[in-house]
Amino acid sequence: xxxxxxxxxxxxxxANPLPGLITASLPEPQRAQLSNGATVxxxxxxxAPVVCLDFWCRAGSGEEGAGESxxxxxxxxxxxxxxxxxxxxxxxxxxxxxxxxxxAATGFDDVHYHVLVPAAAASESLALLLDLVLQxxxxxxxxxxxxxxxxxxxxxxxDQPEEVxxxxxxxxxxxxxxxxRPILGSRQALMDHSPQSMGAFHQRSYRxxxxxxxxxxxxxxxxxxxxxxxxxxxxxxxxxxxxxxxPLTFQAGEHRMELPRLEAARLLMAWPLPGAADQKTVLGGxxxxxxxxxxxxxxxxxxxxxxxxxVESIDLDLNVLESGCLVLLEAVCDPDQLPAVRxxxxxxxRELQDVDPSNAELxxxxxxxxxxxxxxxxxxxxxxxxxxxSTLWGRHHNLQAxxxxxxxxxxxxxxxxxxxxxxPERAFCLEAVPA
Amino acid sequence: MSHAAVxxxxxxxxxxxxxxxxxxxxxxxxxxxxRGGSSADPSGQRGAAQLLAGxxxxxxxxxxxxxxxxxxxxxxxxLRCEASEDGTLLSLKCASEDAPLLLPLLLQMVSTPWxxxxxxxxxxxxxxxxxxxxxxxxxxxxxxxxxxxLYGAGAYGHDPLGVExxxxxxxxxxxxxxxxxxxxxxxxxxxxxxxPHAVNGLLLEGVEQQxxxxxxxxxxxxxxxxxxxxxxxxxxxxxxxxMMLGTTTxxxxxREALALRLLHCHLGIGMSxxxxxxxxxxxxxAYDVGVHxxxxxxxxxxxxxxxxxxxxxxxxCDELLNEWMRLLETPLSADEMALALAKxxxxxxxxxxxxxxxxxxxxxxxxxxxxxxxxxRSLREAAELTPHDLHAAAVKxxxxxxxxxxxxxxxIAAAEAVWSTHPLNR
Numbered sequence: 001x002x003x004x005x006x007x008x009x010x011x012x013x014x015a016n017p018l019p020g021l022i023t024a025s026l027p028e029p030q031r032a033q034l035s036n037g038a039t040v041x042x043x044x045x046x047x048a049p050v051v052c053l054d055f056w057c058r059a060g061s062g063e064e065g066a067g068e069s070x071x072x073x074x075x076x077x078x079x080x081x082x083x084x085x086x087x088x089x090x091x092x093x094x095x096x097x098x099x100x101x102x103x104a105a106t107g108f109d110d111v112h113y114h115v116l117v118p119a120a121a122a123s124e125s126l127a128l129l130l131d132l133v134l135q136x137x138x139x140x141x142x143x144x145x146x147x148x149x150x151x152x153x154x155x156x157x158x159d160q161p162e163e164v165x166x167x168x169x170x171x172x173x174x175x176x177x178x179x180x181r182p183i184l185g186s187r188q189a190l191m192d193h194s195p196q197s198m199g200a201f202h203q204r205s206y207r208x209x210x211x212x213x214x215x216x217x218x219x220x221x222x223x224x225x226x227x228x229x230x231x232x233x234x235x236x237x238x239x240x241x242x243x244x245x246x247p248l249t250f251q252a253g254e255h256r257m258e259l260p261r262l263e264a265a266r267l268l269m270a271w272p273l274p275g276a277a278d279q280k281t282v283l284g285g286x287x288x289x290x291x292x293x294x295x296x297x298x299x300x301x302x303x304x305x306x307x308x309x310x311v312e313s314i315d316l317d318l319n320v321l322e323s324g325c326l327v328l329l330e331a332v333c334d335p336d337q338l339p340a341v342r343x344x345x346x347x348x349x350r351e352l353q354d355v356d357p358s359n360a361e362l363x364x365x366x367x368x369x370x371x372x373x374x375x376x377x378x379x380x381x382x383x384x385x386x387x388x389x390s391t392l393w394g395r396h397h398n399l400q401a402x403x404x405x406x407x408x409x410x411x412x413x414x415x416x417x418x419x420x421x422x423x424p425e426r427a428f429c430l431e432a433v434p435a
Numbered sequence: 436m437s438h439a440a441v442x443x444x445x446x447x448x449x450x451x452x453x454x455x456x457x458x459x460x461x462x463x464x465x466x467x468x469x470r471g472g473s474s475a476d477p478s479g480q481r482g483a484a485q486l487l488a489g490x491x492x493x494x495x496x497x498x499x500x501x502x503x504x505x506x507x508x509x510x511x512x513x514l515r516c517e518a519s520e521d522g523t524l525l526s527l528k529c530a531s532e533d534a535p536l537l538l539p540l541l542l543q544m545v546s547t548p549w550x551x552x553x554x555x556x557x558x559x560x561x562x563x564x565x566x567x568x569x570x571x572x573x574x575x576x577x578x579x580x581x582x583x584x585l586y587g588a589g590a591y592g593h594d595p596l597g598v599e600x601x602x603x604x605x606x607x608x609x610x611x612x613x614x615x616x617x618x619x620x621x622x623x624x625x626x627x628x629x630x631p632h633a634v635n636g637l638l639l640e641g642v643e644q645q646x647x648x649x650x651x652x653x654x655x656x657x658x659x660x661x662x663x664x665x666x667x668x669x670x671x672x673x674x675x676x677x678m679m680l681g682t683t684t685x686x687x688x689x690r691e692a693l694a695l696r697l698l699h700c701h702l703g704i705g706m707s708x709x710x711x712x713x714x715x716x717x718x719x720x721a722y723d724v725g726v727h728x729x730x731x732x733x734x735x736x737x738x739x740x741x742x743x744x745x746x747x748x749x750x751x752c753d754e755l756l757n758e759w760m761r762l763l764e765t766p767l768s769a770d771e772m773a774l775a776l777a778k779x780x781x782x783x784x785x786x787x788x789x790x791x792x793x794x795x796x797x798x799x800x801x802x803x804x805x806x807x808x809x810x811x812r813s814l815r816e817a818a819e820l821t822p823h824d825l826h827a828a829a830v831k832x833x834x835x836x837x838x839x840x841x842x843x844x845x846x847i848a849a850a851e852a853v854w855s856t857h858p859l860n861r
Binding site for chain 1 (some may be wrong): 457458459460462500501504505507508509510511512513528529530557560561564565567568569570571572573671672673674675704705706707712715716717718719720721722723742743744773774777778780781784785787788789790791
């Protein structure tokens with residue numbers, strides 16, 4: 001097939017690596033602390049059609065102690081069952097009657113509850129959100145019923161063989177660390193939990209210095225600070241102990257499993273990288289995974305899907321986590337092709353160890369990562385999540401900083417600081433085949 | 436809040452061009468919507484529209500597939516090309532300053548695609564593999580089964596990815612014919628964000644010699660549904676039983692479709708929705724429960740979906756059928772109607788957050804032959820609808836639902852027993 005070099009690659013513009021990749025249209029996040037240490041971050045987006053209120057707390061599954069498996073996620077469900085002021089379902093009804101919506105998500109490190117509403121409803125919604133999240137009712141009857149819902153969520157997840165395979169990968173590579181345990185918890189543990197144990201978890205984890213309220217959207221008419229000083233957020237006490245995330249323990253190795261109902265084989269691989277606090281390395285990890293598997297011309301996609309045609313898909317994602325980031329690879333292929341897929345993935349990774357990537361590959365990755373970041377900030381929800389999460393974990397940079405950090409990476413640094421971390425020997429490798 | 440400025444133009448050759456200039460980030464989203472899609476797959480070529488869509492980005496004009504990928508990925512842009520039931524959509528999202536380099540690709544892809552046999556073979560193989568892998572998902576199995584129940588061998592009767600036996604036989608010759616017809620049933624281009632200067636010229640760059648002739652998508656009747664009740668089951672060794680209860684209704688743009696959209700808001704939008712409360716909050720029967728009601732040119736499906744543990748299949752099926760029955764028997768209360776309207780308005784506002792969302796929604800509406808301000812008109816018309824209107828639409832269009840089940844044999848038997856005696860099935 002003939003290959004034509006696009007004319008614009010000879011343009012002067014191409015010499016300037018990332019023109020236009022600036023966040024000039026986005027203002028600086030405004031951070032403040034209430035008298036009890038709770039952090040509030042606001043970002044005014046006058047043109048946005050809605051406001052996002054995003055409450056973050058360091059109360060992910062990693063906060064669970066012995067016997068608390070699944071409690072962080074179960075609590076996230078129970079929060080929506082009402083508070084001292086709100087009946088079960090009343091929060092959703094009132095938010096949705098205001099033309100908004102709400103949701104929540106529990107991760108390994110943190111949990112967040114977010115609401116999108118028209119600006120005129122932001123003040124009322126903020127009062128409802130803080131009441132709901134910080135003063136949950138935890139009614140015993142609601143507790144029993146919601147446990148059934150969580151068990152259904154668990155069953156639904158177990159019916160997706162791909163999710164079962166990923167859980168196995170994390171369990172075998174991260175062992176007893178929180179990242180090796182399912183966020184949804186185990187069935188038995190869920191049956192053993194009580195409203196009292198959940199209340200204790202909430203009391204212990206939802207503390208003023210362990211949470212952050214993030215607000216993004218048209219904020220001109222809101223007097224947020226004054227409202228917050230009289231809210232349940234201002235009543236929170238600080239934590240009694242440190243509670244920093246435990247460093248990730250990761251074990252390289254391999255495992256093969258047969259899974260019922262699997263139609264295509266999976267090659268799953270995991271590697272550890274430094275935690276989210278090392279933000280520049282996170283950007284480097286993003287560049288490396290993009291260079292390897294984002295787009296048709298990335299190394300793994302080009303070799304395994306386009307040239308050798310061994311896989312239906314191959315993905316490599318950087319999961320940004322506090323205890324240690326995880327790079328996760330997934331290749332989907334015919335079971336007969338699995339040995340060849342494994343061989344070629346190893347080969348691509350080894351080539352990268354031996355020969356530095358080209359400048360053109362790195363520039364391509366910088367553009368993809370930079371634009372992906374820019375695109376994620378187009379809606380208030382993305383902005384609130386970005387500044388809320390980073391503020392929660394004490395990272396007080398502006399929205400431009402990640403784009404500047406991208407520019408600090410060159411091929412030599414990538415080869416020295418990051419590429420060795422993605423060698424096949426350092427991975428945990430799991431092969432899942434149809435039973 | 437400042438509003439977007441809208442301008443209507445026409446490209447040489449006849450394609451309508453809508454420009455939505457909006458403040459904010461320096462990003463441009465472009466959508467080219469081509470009437471056709473999988474419902475226009477020729478007989479014996481189910482999957483042709485999606486296969487062609489996949490191959491369009493594998494070389495066009497002066498660019499090979501690799502050169503095209505180098506250009507797009509090298510600018511950090513996103514370029515997707517996908518077929519749905521009613522159309523093929525080309526989507527570009529890029530930094531505004533890259534628009535002069537990338538916008539010309541859209542018309543080049545549809546007017547001068549390379550359609551190389553080797554690349555067609557690869558794309559075909561990928562689609563076949565995806566079809567195979569989708570069988571892992573019991574929701575997909577139940578959905579595919581319901582599709583057959585609702586549309587049979589009709590134009591909406593297959594997944595846009597196609598059917599294995601047909602897909603295996605589609606080659607360059609068939610795709611050439613398909614490619615010649617791209618846009619002949621109507622096309623529309625919508626750009627949103629920071630619009631570059633001299634945009635008409637940019638869009639036509641590289642296709643000056645082969646003027647691409649097309650016109651605005653007309654308002655025309657789309658594919659029909661079977662309108663008959665049925666039960667189908669697929670055995671699978673899963674923890675849960677997946678249930679889908681649905682029927683075929685009416686095209687986007689009709690007054691009854693608007694009534695059903697409000698019923699959709701009432702039943703399935705948000706955590707205060709009727710199905711969420713009845714099935715999940717009051718009975719704890721499901722984690723995921725909702726309504727699938729896509730916009731369609733023809734008889735759109737209207738589907739309840741839920742999955743519940745096998746040992747609760749009987750209760751879950753009974754409750755699901757009761758909720759459908761309730762629609763037919765009881766009009767919404769005034770409070771329920773007000774909440775449905777608030778959600779409808781809220782959905783509209785939430786769907787206008789990004790340039791890509793704006794372009795997408797307008798391309799879809801215009802692609803259906805509806806006016807640009809269709810969404811605003813719908814908001815006004817929705818406010819005039821009454822609970823009686825919604826009830827009348829439900830009675831007219833939802834009276835003969837079909838049930839699709841996927842799960843363990845014992846759970847299927849329990850759900851089938853409920854179905855066989857339920858008033859909905861009489």
